[in-house]
Amino acid sequence: MTTVAFHTLGCKVNQYETEGIWQKFKNEGYERVDFDHHADVYVINTCTVTNTGDKKSRQVIRRAVRKNPEAVVCVTGCYAQTSPGEIMEIPGVDIVVGTQDRGKMIQHIEEHQEHRMPINGVSNIMKNRVFEEMDVPEFSDRTRANLKIQEGCNNFCTFCIIPWSRGLLRSRKPENVLDQAQQLVDAGYKEIVLTGIHTAGYGEDMKDYNFAQLLRDLENHVEGLKRIRISSIEASQITDEVIEVLDRSTKVVPHLHIPLQSGSNTVLERMRRKYSTDFYKKRIEKIQQALPELAITSDVIVGFPGETEEEFQETMNFVRDIGYSELHVFPFSKRTGTPAARMDDQVNDQVKHQRVQQLIELSNHQAYEYAKRYEDEVVEVIPEEFDQEYPNHLIGYSDNYLKVRFEGTKDMIGQIVRVKITKAGYPYNDGTFVRVMDDEALKI
Numbered sequence: 001m002t003t004v005a006f007h008t009l010g011c012k013v014n015q016y017e018t019e020g021i022w023q024k025f026k027n028e029g030y031e032r033v034d035f036d037h038h039a040d041v042y043v044i045n046t047c048t049v050t051n052t053g054d055k056k057s058r059q060v061i062r063r064a065v066r067k068n069p070e071a072v073v074c075v076t077g078c079y080a081q082t083s084p085g086e087i088m089e090i091p092g093v094d095i096v097v098g099t100q101d102r103g104k105m106i107q108h109i110e111e112h113q114e115h116r117m118p119i120n121g122v123s124n125i126m127k128n129r130v131f132e133e134m135d136v137p138e139f140s141d142r143t144r145a146n147l148k149i150q151e152g153c154n155n156f157c158t159f160c161i162i163p164w165s166r167g168l169l170r171s172r173k174p175e176n177v178l179d180q181a182q183q184l185v186d187a188g189y190k191e192i193v194l195t196g197i198h199t200a201g202y203g204e205d206m207k208d209y210n211f212a213q214l215l216r217d218l219e220n221h222v223e224g225l226k227r228i229r230i231s232s233i234e235a236s237q238i239t240d241e242v243i244e245v246l247d248r249s250t251k252v253v254p255h256l257h258i259p260l261q262s263g264s265n266t267v268l269e270r271m272r273r274k275y276s277t278d279f280y281k282k283r284i285e286k287i288q289q290a291l292p293e294l295a296i297t298s299d300v301i302v303g304f305p306g307e308t309e310e311e312f313q314e315t316m317n318f319v320r321d322i323g324y325s326e327l328h329v330f331p332f333s334k335r336t337g338t339p340a341a342r343m344d345d346q347v348n349d350q351v352k353h354q355r356v357q358q359l360i361e362l363s364n365h366q367a368y369e370y371a372k373r374y375e376d377e378v379v380e381v382i383p384e385e386f387d388q389e390y391p392n393h394l395i396g397y398s399d400n401y402l403k404v405r406f407e408g409t410k411d412m413i414g415q416i417v418r419v420k421i422t423k424a425g426y427p428y429n430d431g432t433f434v435r436v437m438d439d440e441a442l443k444i
């Protein structure tokens with residue numbers, strides 16, 4: 001049997017797509033082996049979000065070539081899309097496919113096996129207006145079910161290369177999203193995470209359908225679905241209609257990831273983010289009125305070019321004001337090819353580092369304060385795996401995204417389990433098992 005091995009770099013979308021590509025190989029009768037094993041075909045799904053992403057991708061490609069110089073080495077993903085020439089130059093690379101036309105990968109491999117010529121299958125992504133369907137009815141690691149609902153982004157923030165590697169916004173057909181969701185639920189997943197490049201921009205390229213409607217349809221038409229999580233939503237996408245859906249929903253979890261990037265209006269302008277802090281805050285206040293228990297997580301970039309101490313303090317104050325349940329803090333990193341990489345006034349690394357530390361400290365404090373509200377409360381957790389340090393302890397997330405550790409058994413993995421939080425903390429909350437929710441109990 002012909003063997004194939006995969007390595008995925010980068011984000012959830014890439015992980016999703018590797019599973020989609022694997023399904024195609026599986027249908028052709030390939031056997032999947034570990035990336036460290038000898039394989040006939042290696043597929044490396046690359047990332048380009050930072051310059052380090054490129055570097056890491058190149059290292060992994062070389063590793064595959066060393067492992068089996070006779071293998072067909074096929075490189076795909078964001079780095080492949082933006083720099084196919086650079087990748088083709090790496091000795092041993094046979095095929096490059098970008099972020100589209102993954103369906104042609106196996107055909108390219110067969111062609112290569114016949115002619116032994118390198119194939120560059122990358123074409124202009126900006127011309128693509130159609131979502132490329134990929135069937136992912138289950139996941140190899142069986143932990144979480146991501147469901148990709150859209151591709152691309154029209155925003156062109158000045159620090160971000162992604163629109164160049166993913167193209168413009170395209171939404172998956174609603175009927176295909178619903179079909180895929182049903183297959184995932186039938187495969188045993190209780191929670192579905194809606195994923196994409198600009199996830200809640202879903203529907204912006206459609207006439208009579210939008211993100212709120214998709215949420216409603218998932219809730220009403222996917223039989224047996226228990227939890228819906230939105231991987232990320234911009235403040236501008238929290239429309240009154242979305243708030244109404246969330247308010248009524250019994251399935252969309254009370255957790256939203258709402259990227260902030262900066263709490264200073266002047267920095268937001270330089271980032272070309274399309275909102276002010278005032279607008280962002282108003283949307284949050286509105287949704288908090290409907291969902292007072294909502295957990296809000298976010299991303300912040302620290303040390304954007306020209307960021308003064310005053311602007312940084314504006315971010316600190318804004319973060320204090322909002323009260324996040326978790327924050328991902330990134331030091332600004334120059335991504336070649338973006339406008340921000342060419343801006344004057346780059347902030348020096350030491351200052352960046354100090355600001356990152358300050359913000360992380362504040363964020364850790366807020367995360368703990370949020371978690372503390374749930375001490376002695378019972379929350380519903382979906383355990384994903386065993387803890388590496390504590391024997392017989394499972395780890396999973398509650399609906400409001402608390403990371404909970406408790407003593408449990410293997411059969412609980414993937415189920416909805418009621419757990420009492422005994423000691424709040426960050427990043428872990430300790431708890432004790434109460435009971436597994438069966439399907440009847442979940443209906444109530």
Ligand code: SF4
Nearest residue numbers: 153155156157160162
């Ligand atoms: S919204 Fe901005 S940061 Fe997000 S993918 Fe689009 S361009 Fe990149």
